[in-house]
Amino acid sequence: MNEPKQELIRYPASRLLDVAKALSSDIRLRILEALGERPMSVSQLAEALGAAQPTISINVQALEQAELVSCRQGSGREKICTASCRSVLLELPLRSGDALRRVEEIRMPIGLYSRCDIQAPCGMASREGVGIGSPDDPRVFYMPERTEAAVLWFSGCGSLEYEFANPMPPGAELDELALTAELCSEAPGFRDDWPSDITLSIGGRTVGTWTSPGDFGDRKGRFTPERWRGNTEYGRLTEWKVTRDGSFLNGERCSELSLGDLPLAFNEPVRIQLAVAAGATNARGLNLFGAGFGDYAQDLVLSFARRTRPDEG
Structure with missing residues (x-):
């Protein structure tokens, strides 16, 4: 043993x-x-x-x-x-705040968006690699079965909006708010050279735009089911982070938007939007991956890093 x-x-x-x-x-x-x-x-x-x-x-x-x-x-x-x-x-909590983690994470299944603006071509599939509803039919994005999506996509411009609960109690101050998602562009089949400008907004405020270099299907995604063939296989893990000093995209400063500019309240949802804007230089859609598809075993992850007390070190 x-x-x-x-x-x-x-x-x-x-x-x-x-x-x-x-x-x-x-x-x-x-x-x-x-x-x-x-x-x-x-x-x-x-x-x-x-x-x-x-x-x-x-x-x-x-x-x-x-x-x-x-x-x-x-x-x-x-x-x-x-x-x-x-x-x-x-160890059990003995005083107020003891049970709060430094970082609270909320994981959102990709099909649980609250609003969307989608046009064909588009679609979604389950973690078994089975298409949900009819392909290239935007009505699929309003079906109850959308909650089972492990990958979804749309071409051209469009948007998805999610509402996350704010796990921080009244009075808790944040140091960082970060969204992590596995994404790529959307081309017919797949195409490595197919840039698309994907923008994240929080509460209606633009955080930054990531230009996906392509739609990746040259190899099998680590978690992509075997029956899924000839299409998009994986994306790039992308992180947008808003701090007290500005916003960062994959570690690089992307805007001056800070936590103080965001409409955050403990009793209001945090509204997250992923969009390819109609006026984008590269309006070539997106693929969004959930747990059980692509290279990363995760859905959308919104992280709240609270400000520590002086006695917490």
């Missing part, structure tokens, strides 16, 4: 939700059981647990984020997983 690296991991009150969420799934507990015997690759875990490999990858990632599992690259670039400890110690 392979011994875990640590006997005990101690989690402060601010990590309670991370650990609770990671342990609140039967398959994640089964993954920990399997790793209690020895390190295993993702494919070995999939075989041992009788689950699809993308499902194992997504749940291993959740355990990694909670630091219950550590991973390394094995031969053939396959991920090798190891249980991090034998026991955990959870």
Whole structure:
């Protein structure tokens, strides 16, 4: 039997939700059981647990984020997983703010937009690679089945708007607000040289525009289902971040818009819009990827980094 690296991991009150969420799934507990015997690759875990490999990858990632599992690259670039400890110690919150994490994340399935402006060609597919509704029919974007979308796309100009809850309690101050999404342009089939200008707005204020270099289908996406062939396969993980000092796109300053310019309130949704504007230099649509499609096992992620108290260090 392979011994875990640590006997005990101690989690402060601010990590309670991370650990609770990671342990609140039967398959994640089964993954920990399997790793209690020895390190295993993702494919070995999939075989041992009788689950699809993308499902194992997504749940291993959740355990990694909670630091219950550590991973390394094995031969053939396959991920090798190891249980991090034998026991955990959870500290309970004792005063106001103790249970707040430094960063709160909300993960939004890509089909749960609140508004859209879509024209054909367009469409969406499930994580099994099955098309939802009829292709190139904008009415699909208003069907209830849209909530099952793992990839969606539109050509030319258009927009998608999402409403995120603000997890910060009254009085909590933010240092950063960041949106992460896997995106690319939309061409017939796919085309690596196909730039498209994709703009993020928060509360109606423009944060910045990322020019996707193309629509990528030259290889299989890491999580894209096998039955999905001859089309867009993956995107680029793109991050827009708004701070107290300005806005940044993939680490580079993109505008002077700061947190103070955003209409944020604890009891109001945070409105996020991804758009290809009609007047864009490169109005060549977008593909938006969710968990189970593309190269990254994630949906849209909106992160709230709160300002720490002086005694938190």
